[in-house]
Amino acid sequence: MGLARTERKTKWNQKTYDDIKVRVPKGMSEQLKRYAEQHGESLNGLIIRLLEAETKLVLRRTAATDAAEETEES
16 A cells, blocks of 8 residues: 555544544453454444444444545545
8 A cells, every 4th residue: 555545544534533442351352353253344343333232323434424435545
């Protein structure tokens, strides 16, 4: 990946996402990653899905946001 592409992706991520750091007990991260993979999703996707289910908030990106990101990565 070229430097310009990396910079564009970094800029996109800063504009589109908030970062949240979550601390978990040693070993739990790997268990969660395996669980997510077994269910066909990423760890980030798993966390967002669980937060949405618990809070009843809609946190996921819209289809328009997904399309814009794909265009940005091209």
